[in-house]
Amino acid sequence: MKSRGFRGGLTLPLDESPALLLPILDLTQSLPPNPHQSDRHRSNTDAVINHDGQHDTDPLKSLGDPINGTRSPSADRAGIEHLCGLGGAGFSLARKIASGQHSNIDTLIINAAECEPMMACDQALIRESAAAIVHGIEDLLHHTGVMRAMIGIESHRTTEISLLRHALAHRRGITLHTIEPRYPTGSESLLIRVLTGRQVPVDGLPRDCGVLCFNIATAHAFGVWMREGLSQTSRIVTVAGNAIDTPRNVRVAFGVPITQVITSVEPTIDSANLKQYEVTVGGPMTGRAMHGIDETITAKTNCLIIDQPAEALPARRCIRCGQCNDVCPVNLLPQQLHWYARDSQIMLDDLQRFHLDQCIECGCCDVVCPSQIPLTAQFRVAKVALDDSREREARADLAAQRYTARELRLKRREQEKAARIAARKTELAKTRKPGSDRHTAIQDAIKRAKASRAKGSPG
């Protein structure tokens, strides 16, 4: 499909997925072939964008300018529709905000607690644009109608804390809170507990305890959209790891291949020798291996870790030392989960019983396990299996319902038809009174037919 898009314009319509704005002036777009892949399991390629390296000079032209008031409310809404959380989960911002307007939310939590080692993209953003971040938080407060925002940041980030303090001077409703720099306090539910003392209910969301949680970069992107009319088409990515000489934070447009980011940060790595390194997408604790060389930067890609491959010690059997149970920040029993999530036989019911859903994939259990069991990786696989089985169950229920409904409908139709025929028969019988000419004629004909059949049959 040929189209000439502009930076910040929409890509081809793709389900309900947010964050699919063109990062650059594009010449052509094409979609991957299979339209039936379900959203959750979709491959990494949403659209292929070809470009000539030009950035559009006027990204606002079709949406209007927020500053002189030419942007319509509907354009405002459309823009928010396409913002998405930059925290790592990539939730749709519009849905989150909408959920806040309908329930009794009284606090926004702004997450600046970047607690994973090595990760520093949010800190870079604070150093770059503390004032714009505060504007963004104000806009979020205004937009959600909530009165109070709390920023949580780790206590040892002194530069960033003083920058934020400065930007916050004389502003009401936004407070800055320092938390103990201990992994994984930056995880949503733990941060909420530390800052507000509230507990996100099991099987619930932060909004169920009156809180909405935003990453600090998300707040910034929201403010930039509201005030400058620039949509979110890039993000800051931390590039680090022991194969990187000078670890750096770089701003990268969405859709840029990860390999390209790495080779431009580290000159000794090129696309030929990249295979020798281990690339982790996400932080060192929660990250995962790169899907493939065509994986690109998305709103979720906060960090890239490039390591010389370490000699991995082989996993041994669980010795039931219980250390994993002690470190789990959400009080799960990884040892039990490990048993029920063995490759040979994933026991879904038991995993559910031991609250696998609650695992925040922090990786703490991996670190302490003396048998080097890759517990978190195992839990991730098991979670997908659990999700799949629930989805399958739901689909089967729906199919059973629809099958029964159809059977009932067909049966009803059959009955209605039979009833119609019967009614018509009695009606006709009335007109064919016994004794009338027609009646005798018909009776005679029936008799004749029977007689001739009786004669013909013996043979």
Next chain:
Amino acid sequence: MIAVLVITGLALAIGAMLSVIHHHTGNNTETLSDSINRLLPQTQCAQCGYPGCRPYADAIAADEAPINQCPPGGTHTIEQLAGLLGREVIPLNSTFGETKPDAVAFIDEMTCIGCTLCIHACPVDAILGAGKFMHTVIASECTGCELCLPPCPVDCITLLPVTRSVATS
């Protein structure tokens, strides 16, 4: 004497109440056929030789059919049925078909002539359309049973695989 009568009376009254409550909560009303049906995959493909999962469940419950005739359910379903009915796990009877990966039907809307034949074939009403108009499959409701494929005079229905990728490590 009075005490004995009172206590007996109480016991009877409570017994009656309990039985009423038991009856009304209805947990006991699930028949064997219901339990069997819940273990079947609900693809409604009729490959088992019955016109849907429910009739097959009825047949198993009445001891008229063995438990290894459902290809979409495959080994997993046979294991579960064996567990429920206290029988031995037996291999799938492949004369009824082979287990295939999940799929959903997709109508090539440019080719469809709007004959409505597929609508009548679909056991779960997952096809939408009207006479002489383009038809389409509601993907979220399609079970991938393939029953709509043979009736289509222009062969414009295909089955697409449902991909589920498990991200490892």
